[in-house]
Structures are given as C-alpha cells and as structure tokens.
Amino acid sequence: xxxxxxxxxxxxxxxxxxxxxxxxxxxxxxxxxxxxxxxxxxxxxxxxxxxxxxxxxxxxxxxxxxxxxxxxxxxxxxxxxxxxxxxxxxxxxxxxxxxxxxxxxxxxxxxxxxxxxxxxxxxxxxxxxxxxxxxxxxxxxxxxxxxxxxxxxxxxx
Numbered sequence: 001x002x003x004x005x006x007x008x009x010x011x012x013x014x015x016x017x018x019x020x021x022x023x024x025x026x027x028x029x030x031x032x033x034x035x036x037x038x039x040x041x042x043x044x045x046x047x048x049x050x051x052x053x054x055x056x057x058x059x060x061x062x063x064x065x066x067x068x069x070x071x072x073x074x075x076x077x078x079x080x081x082x083x084x085x086x087x088x089x090x091x092x093x094x095x096x097x098x099x100x101x102x103x104x105x106x107x108x109x110x111x112x113x114x115x116x117x118x119x120x121x122x123x124x125x126x127x128x129x130x131x132x133x134x135x136x137x138x139x140x141x142x143x144x145x146x147x148x149x150x151x152x153x154x155x156x157x
Contacts, residue, residue, distance in 0.1 A: 039127035060103030
C-alpha cells in the first residue's frame with residue numbers, strides 16, 4: 001500500500017487573524033451573477049470582503065448598512081465562535097454549514113465553500129441556502145418488542 005499526499009501552497013492574507021479583519025465592500029455585479037441564487041463574495045488579501053451577487057439582499061440589509069461592517073458581525077454565533085468558523089472556512093476549505101443574521105433578527109443557514117482564484121490571489125466564497133440541510137426534529141418512533149427505544153432524531157430532508 002502506498003500513501004500519496006497532495007500539497008498546495010496558497011497565499012494567505014497577512015494578518016494575525018484573517019477572519020476578523022475582513023470588511024464588507026460592494027463589488028461590481030456582473031450580468032452573469034445577477035440571477036445567481038447563492039451568496040457570492042470574494043475575500044481579498046487587503047482585507048476586503050467583496051459582495052458580488054444581489055442575493056445578499058435576502059438578509060434584509062441595505063448596501064449602506066453592510067458596507068464597512070466586519071464579516072464576523074453577520075455570522076449567527078458569538079463573536080469568538082464566528083471568527084473561529086470563518087478562520088476554518090478561509091484556511092482549511094471544504095464545506096461548512098453556517099448561519100447568517102438577518103436584519104429582522106432571524107437566521108439564514110447556508111452551506112459555504114471556497115475556491116482560490118489563482119489569477120488574482122483572492123478567494124471566492126459561495127453560500128448556498130439550497131444545499132443547507134433543513135433540520136426538523138421528528139417525533140419518537142414507536143419501539144417494537146425487544147428492540148431498544150429510539151430517541152428523537154434530526155432528519156435532514
């Protein structure tokens with residue numbers, strides 16, 4: 001048996017904590033992005049978190065309310081946990097389920113992923129609400145004779 005490791009080096013923004021320094025700016029919405037149902041943004045090495053799709057309006061904030069805010073302020077977690085979650089998303093990749101605060105106080109859950117843009121040295125970040133599992137607590141299922149009782153479970157249907 002042989003083990004193979006894949007290693008790729010990427011540019012990481014120069015900051016002691018890159019997840020806390022990103023500030024929101026509004027980017028140019030290209031016509032191809034106008035109808036995308038997902039939240040699309042780009043994280044730049046200089047600390048800009050550029051919103052690229054109109055789907056960000058689903059959170060209920062105006063452009064003026066979002067511009068200049070720290071990205072961690074939108075994450076529906078305590079500040080330290082929000083920064084840790086963003087740190088994982090930006091540095092480790094993969095996918096991450098994470099909620100954002102809506103202006104009305106609600107929470108919108110998205111499945112987040114990121115991709116490097118090798119041409120500009122930035123990171124594209126995509127949040128898709130359609131991929132986030134819907135959590136519904138089901139009622140306890142009746143136990144059959146001789147079978148252990150089943151506790152309520154989270155169904156992702």
